Amino acid sequence: MMDVLHFAVLTMLLATAFFAIWFKGLLPSAISLSMFSLMMALEFYILQAPDVAIAEASIGAALSTTIYIFAIRACSKPRKAGGGDKQ
Amino acid sequence: MKPLSLIVRTGCNLFAWFMLVFGVNVVVHGYASPGGGFQGGAIVATFIAFLLVSYGGEKIHSWVNEKIYDLILEETGLLLFITLAFMGLPTSFFYNFFTIPWEAYQQTGRLFPQGTTAIMSIAVGIEVAGALSMVILSMFKGIRLVSDRQIEEEPGHDR
Amino acid sequence: MWGVVHTGFGSWDALAWILFFGIAAFFLLWFRSLGRSDYKKGTDQDEIFWSSNVVPEDGAHISVPADAAYWGFRKGMEPFYKGLVGMHTGLAPDIVGWYVVVVAIMSVLILIV
Amino acid sequence: MKKMIFILSAVIIGGLTCGLLDVPHPFGDPGVVPMDEHFLGQALKDLSTENVVTSIVFDYRGFDTIGEAAVLFTAICSVTALFREGRKKS
Amino acid sequence: MNWTDHLPALLLAVPLLGAFVTPLVSLGGKMLRNTLLVVTTFVTLVIAFLLWKDVLVSGTAVYVMGEKVFNLTMPSGMKLPVRIILEADAFSAFMALCGAIASFAGALFSLNYMEGFSGMKRYVSLYCLLTVGMLGMTITGDLFNFFVFIEIASIASFGLIAFWRDKAEAVEASFKYTLVSQVASMVLLLAFGALYGKYNALNIAAIGSLLKFGFMEKIVLVFIVASLACKCGAFPMHMWLPDSYAEAPSGVSCLLVAVSQASLYGLVRVCFSLYGVTMGASFIPWVVILLGLASMFFGVTMAVVQHDIKRLMGYHSVSQVGYMLLGFGVGMLVLSDAKGMADYGFAAIQGGVFHMFNYTMYKALLFLAAGSLYYTTGKRDLNDMGGLARKMPYTTFMFVIAAAAIAGLPPFNGFVSKLLIYESSFAVHPSLAAIALISSVLTLASFVKVFQTAFLGPEQNAFLSVREVPSGMLAGMGVLTVVILAVSLFPSITMSYFVEPASKALVDQAGYIGAIMGGGM
Amino acid sequence: MIGNAPFFVVGLLFLWGLMAIFTQKNLIKIAMAITILGSSVNMFLVALGYRTGGRVPIHFLEGDGGPMVLPTPQAMTLTAIVIALATTALILSLIMLIYRHYGTINVDEVRRLRG
Structure with missing residues (x-):
């Protein structure tokens, strides 16, 4: 039973990591990354590390996602063209 | 930030206070149950993230001064932590200087927090809560700074 | 106190070098003293000769820019520099990429050798 | 072309990493672990802290923790320095 | 108990304390803050000098964090050290002294150089933290602790390189450095984790005494050497270096030089003291x-x-x-x-x-x-x-x-x-x-x-x-x-008191291991 | 049985994070790749400390009395998680400033420093 759960969590880890990079949009990516962190927390719990699981859940899933969303918001406001690698 | 729907905002507001209490609980009971300084501090820091969602940035910035987080929370935690480390110095840096003997401890029922670890845990909890809240607030401020206001060249570059 | 450092094949003596520089300075000053003694500052002896052209007001116009230094060297090693400068693309993933390539080559080699 | 070389190298490293990771010990069987057994056995007696991880974090490897607090402090200093208001030109 | 026994811990604690109190002291004004920077770096320099002198006279200094006796490396019944141990042999003390001089000079320089800029409170903190990271890398004897210090130094330098964030190039240089440095750090942590998994120890001397040169150790050696060579800027991985050194404020560039030397120190320490003669044939x-x-x-x-x-x-x-x-x-x-x-x-x-x-x-x-x-x-x-x-x-x-x-x-x-x-x-x-x-x-x-x-x-x-x-x-x-x-x-004085003890300490793998594993009281 | 599957997952995550750095054009995606890289290493550390049938290393929670899992990797992972968060915050701040200066977050256009 535990092994089946473990396999499911490992598969979800790979899938969420894959989709975090694969999605075209940035917001879906950030949500997928948040799911990745949550799955990681679950994995830590299965590996008998509740201390690390709490830390990963609060830091990875909540705070990290928050700052990712801040960054995405800051970078998606339309700006005038120019810049780039031209001086 | 665009205002979200009323249900989300109210839910976040309620949830935030729950997270605050839960975080403090995790910090304080870190010596005997899963948790401790980092984990609890991080949970407390989600409090400010939820408040940002429920009330919006302008209100939060008008309520809390960043100096609260910077000077009071963070400095208290860091200085308490390093002072505790220094206090072990006659023996060695980081020495755990007031442990109770094992026999005496067993008689108290094994739930009494003791040794420097419990205090250090609280110190780190305060520090981490202040630090992560500060990160969230400054990055939120950074959105406005980046998009609206010009980051001007500083006078130091002029000759 | 000044001492000599033996490096295995030769030796290194700071005092000898200072003596050498002292003697060199003596000869330098001696040759300088043989020069003309009627030089005066501020007279027309002081003026720059610029191939009979008018000397520019601003020194920036007659100084050699840094780009011009070693022009021949760079011209002679043109293909070398083309490859080397082309390698420095300035793209962030390329920097990581070179690191990864080095790690990969090293780890393959260490397993083979 | 260049990108293909990079990806190939990454694959080599990833493959080696997959091969490397279970060499120390197979999953779930760490074998003889003197250091961790010492922590597990002594944590309660030395410090009387029930949570062994907490006792490692704050006592046995406390210096790492102060380094880690310093990392957080560094991150704050960096982020607030990057988003500072700045001095206006007079 | 002699207070000079605590020098290795003080060497790290003093600049750390300086960094932590900076926000408080900055309330007192510009003058006080500048004084704090100079005093902190100067005291660090003095401690580094005393430590170097102490090591030269009485041999390798070992300091166990949080133990009942400061040099009890192994508690009774253990064959391996369990706590974090700071080990300052002649080479470490030499590097620490060298870094402390650069830090002091850069601090003096920064006072006037950074006059016209805002955010100096953060600059002082970051400068002290960069010093801590650099010094910690040189005198720690523990692999994971080395990683923590390398991260302190890296993150502080990301912030300091981008300190003039009103210039686009500074931000770009900092971003490039962040990217490559973080990938290198993660590879380094993977290597350290593998070593821990096999030998169940984190101390450099303890692992060095157990090490056998097999498949895993080869890959781990490659990972460590390549990552640290990347951090000190060897050729194909050097492209972040001219960018970041050029765009950082000059006082910081001065200290970044010392930080890259600390990375090189780590490389050399791993090659000579952790692997030593076992890697001879590779x-x-x-x-x-x-x-x-x-x-x-x-x-x-x-x-x-x-x-x-x-x-x-x-x-x-x-x-x-x-x-x-x-x-x-x-x-x-x-x-x-x-x-x-x-x-x-x-x-x-x-x-x-x-x-x-x-x-x-x-x-x-x-x-x-x-x-x-x-x-x-x-x-x-x-x-x-x-x-x-x-x-x-x-x-x-x-x-x-x-x-x-x-x-x-x-x-x-x-x-x-x-x-x-x-x-x-x-x-x-x-x-x-x-x-x-x-x-x-x-x-x-x-x-x-x-x-x-x-x-x-x-x-x-x-x-x-x-x-x-x-x-x-x-x-x-x-x-x-x-x-x-x-x-x-004075080359002969320099060579005989300064360079030769350091080189001897570096080559002497048995001495480095013996100071922890053999002593033990 | 589970075998060495967690270690292989770590290796795959590491590879995926590394490859994303080369294949992605968006700076925020690259930051995500760094996060995945860090998480994979954290998982490696915790997986190293696992014992089959082990229980949580807390004496207060008296379980079924089996051996406890190793606590040191967990303590190390706590430190590594916080370090990863610090780096993520910093790298995202830098990306925001890059967007401010360059008006783009395409990695191919952020190359003023070259040669």
Whole structure:
């Protein structure tokens, strides 16, 4: 039973990591990354590390996602063209 | 930030206070149950993230001064932590200087927090809560700074 | 106190070098003293000769820019520099990429050798 | 072309990493672990802290923790320095 | 209990405390904050000096964090150390002293240099933290602790490189450094984790006493060597280095030089003390030699064509790191061969160790001199400069000394270390020494170019109002100049009290392990 | 049985994070790749400390009395997680400033420093 759960969590880890990079949009990516962190927390719990699981859940899933969303918001406001690698 | 729907905002507001209490609980009971300084501090820091969602940035910035987080929370935690480390110095840096003997401890029922670890845990909890809240607030401020206001060249570059 | 450092094949003596520089300075000053003694500052002896052209007001116009230094060297090693400068693309993933390539080559080699 | 070389190298490293990771010990069987057994056995007696991880974090490897607090402090200093208001030109 | 026993812990605790109290002290105003920076770095320098003296007199200093007795490395019944141990042998203390000097000079320089900028409260904190990270890397004896300190140093340098965030290039340089440094750190942590998994220990000496050279250890060695070589800027992985050294404020560039030396220290420590003679048959020494040759040659050829003064010096850093890698590589090559070691291997290691010190001193001074030029003229492009020698006589004097030292002109310290490296690498193969000599000639050529275009030439109207830099900046450069002149003029004292104990401690793997595993009370 | 599956997952995550750095053009995606890289290493550390049938290393929670899992990797992972968060915050701040200066977050256009 535990092994089946473990396999499911490992598969979800790979899938969420894959989709975090694969999605075209940035917001879906950030949500997928948040799911990745949550799955990681679950994995830590299965590996008998509740201390690390709490830390990963609060830091990875909540705070990290928050700052990712801040960054995405800051970078998606339309700006005038120019810049780039031209001086 | 665009205002979200009323249900989300109210839910976040309620949830935030729950997270605050839960975080403090995790910090304080870190010596005997899963948790401790980092984990609890991080949970407390989600409090400010939820408040940002429920009330919006302008209100939060008008309520809390960043100096609260910077000077009071963070400095208290860091200085308490390093002072505790220094206090072990006659023996060695980081020495755990007031442990109770094992026999005496067993008689108290094994739930009494003791040794420097419990205090250090609280110190780190305060520090981490202040630090992560500060990160969230400054990055939120950074959105406005980046998009609206010009980051001007500083006078130091002029000759 | 000044001492000599033996490096295995030769030796290194700071005092000898200072003596050498002292003697060199003596000869330098001696040759300088043989020069003309009627030089005066501020007279027309002081003026720059610029191939009979008018000397520019601003020194920036007659100084050699840094780009011009070693022009021949760079011209002679043109293909070398083309490859080397082309390698420095300035793209962030390329920097990581070179690191990864080095790690990969090293780890393959260490397993083979 | 260049990108293909990079990806190939990454694959080599990833493959080696997959091969490397279970060499120390197979999953779930760490074998003889003197250091961790010492922590597990002594944590309660030395410090009387029930949570062994907490006792490692704050006592046995406390210096790492102060380094880690310093990392957080560094991150704050960096982020607030990057988003500072700045001095206006007079 | 003698208070000097606590020096290794104090060396890290004092700058850490300085960083932590900075926000409080800044409430008291600018003067107090500046005083704090100078006092903290000066006290650190004094502690580093005392530690070095102590180690020289009484052998390797071992400090166990949080134990009942400060040097009880192994609690009763244990065969391995369990706590974090700071181990300062002669080489560590040497590196710590060298870094502390650079930190003090950079702090003095920064006071006037950063006058016109906001956010100085954070600058002081980050500067102290960068010092902590650099010093911690040099004296820690624990692998994971080494990782933590390397991260403190890295994150502090990300913030400091991008400190002038109103310039796009500074942010870009910082981003590139962040990316490559973070990937390298993660690979490093993976390697350390694998070592922990196999030997169930984190102490360098403990793992060194158990190590057997197998499949895992080979890969781990490659990961560690490549990551740390990337952090100190060896050739194919050096591209972040000129960018970040050029765009950082000059006081920071000065300290970043010391940080890269601390990374190199880690590389050398892992190769000599963790692996030691067990890796003798592998080709890692040749990899280090080849990395060194490539860095040396390609770094300096890139430097010749640069016209941005700090970028030019950044490429020179790549080139100079190559010399040290060459010296240490030759030393590693003959590590298990007693005759070769006595003939030329020890000289190579001495050359490498001495060059680390020399390089930190004169490259820091060169960056500070370049910063002075930026401070007075507001320009970094050599094409726009000229005729500054009349306006800034002291800066010119110190620049000439540093340039002569880096080019290896005879009366200066750079010559001694380069001579040692040439001779020993000649014994391995003449072509190694030939490439080193060519690089040295090109170094001289490029510094002649800098001197000629920036300082000589006719006076320019754009620089009529240029004055000599303020006294704080001169003091910062003066500290380094005095050190360079002292080291140059008394080479035998330097070699016998400074370089030789450090080299001996580096080669002596049994001594390093014995200080922890053998002592134990 | 589970076998060495967690270690292989770590290796795959590491590879995926590394490859994303080369294949992605968006700076925020690259930051995500760094996060995945860090998480994979954290998982490696915790997986090293696992014992089959082990229980949580807390004496207070008296379980079925089996051996406890190793606590040191967990303590190390706590530190590594916080370090990863610090780096993420910093790298995202830098990306925001890059967007401010360059007007783009395409990695191919952020190359003023070259040569």
